Amino acid sequence: MFVEGHHELAKLSFLDVIVIAVYFAMVIWIGFYLKQKANTSEEFFMAGREMTAWIAGLSFVSANLGSLELMGWAGSAYQYGILAAHWYWIGAIPAMLFLGLVMMPFYYVSKTHSVPGYLKLRFGEPSRVLAAVSFGFMTILMSGVNMFAMAVVMKVVLGWDITFSILMSSLAVAVYVTLGGLRSAIFNEVLQFVLIWGGALLVPILGLIEAGGWTKLQANILANYHGLDYTHMWRGLAHFSTNPMGVHWTGIVFGLGFVISFGYWTTDFLVVQRVLAADSLRSAQMAPIIAAAFKMAVPFIVILPGLLGLVILHNPDGTLMHLVGENAVSAANPHSYNEVLPLMLVRYCGPGLLGLGITALIAGFMSGMAGNVSAFSAVWTYDIYQPLINKKATDKHYVAVGRWATILGVVVSIGTAYLVMHAQGIMDYVQALFSFFIAPLLGTILLGMFWKRATGAGGFWGLLAGTATSISLYVWVKLDPAALSVVAFSPDAKDMAENLYRALWSWVICVLVTIVVSYMGKARPESELNGLVYGATVLPNEAPVPLIKNHWFWASIVIVVFFVLNLMFF
């Protein structure tokens, strides 16, 4: 992942060390403080279902903002230009609004503890176990990838030993999540969200000042990278070969904007768990809308630094610095795409501010990891341990199992981090995981929620067929790279396009199999579907609220801003 003998980019001053130490002291303090409020399973796994919309919303977006997200997408912006912002806008906003406005009532009213738990209610035990095992597997792998990404940053930026970084940060996460459960994870995620902004926002502000503003930045990128369009989101997407990402607009709209985005934001329990902890249905519906508003702003601290790196970063001899892929790092090009954010940080931040920036990266890692292990703990306890191993234990016993599952999740994640150390192309691996498990799950959940005729057998076999399709396509392209032109419909398609179209394929297969198998069986009576399926559910009437508190009003504002942003950077 990095060159032997690589010299660190910066050295921490005493002040930086104090800034980092204060952060660790704070998160541990929060864990110990909240231990007294995590005695029952409802408190430990669901944070007592008493989070306000703001806290649930910020936690919702923060759990997704791991170090991999910060580093990876800043690197992708350097590599692919502003196209990377699609993962923040069309790849997130419509799905987050859909979750809040349409899907949340079913999750919330069914009082499920998890997304696999909803599948149990709708399709039965086999679907629940399949989804729970897939989710547990994916969560631990993601946690390990996230952990490794953070350790590499610390190695590159500060010269810290990888094992030291992994143990220090994961130990802190293990302590505060084991003690305080989901409430502690959520509390810390809100804190970490504020810190990420406080530590990272200075970079684009100073970067834009140095670059002379957005218009001058665009002109300089065009001058430095002749003809390649790095600053428009849609213009180059008419053909696979006319944009740096090698993708077509159909892949962005249907693969990313629909399957991957809706799959992740509406069915991945890592994020949905935060909203299920809300104190009322109205808060649960409002939380994803608040999160969407903040999510739209994240490109400012992630994508913009990547674009600024294209013109601002220079070698000591004054020539333009060229960052390269991890596999192409050499003495001539010592830095990879993934280092663009740390490079920008070191460029502008002296003592104190550097510590704050590093703390932001550590906070990003910890929020991502805490999200993974708290979700893993809940799914393991409710959807694997309780139904398959010990059905009739006391509530106290399940809380203890949840605490041990948290520790187990951290330990296995550490093992996974060392495993991915020897793997090439982390982002490719992460996207592949999404298409394996998340894309087919979307098909199952959507049909379950909106089609009364879907049966238990249909749900199970559809989910299994979708997952198997995705894994098979991945293996096919690995064994025969020429297969990419079939999977992604073009010989010009690149890796990212393959991920998008593979997800689309697996979703289509899941939906088709679910429909066919459902028609072969007998549907459940409508009376059994109350609280689970659209059209068969009586939603609770909520008292009318002023416009300023109405979730449809705020969702309308978010969607208008979303369209304006896409038009501005068209």
Next chain:
Amino acid sequence: MHGSGISIWFFIGVLLAIYGFLICGYGIYELVTGHVANVALANLHAPVWWGAVMLALGAFYCLRFNPRRN
């Protein structure tokens, strides 16, 4: 999350206030002594104003969500 112990916003206020105090204090030290860190745009004295913003925000949250007040 209010009324049942310390609010998360108070924790955030404490952290921001400590960071603001440390960073702004260092920025003022730089200004007074002239020992400016070797970074780009050092002439803008980012630690002073960024630290001051964090300190002000932190102080506001500490006061507004002070557990004794609630």
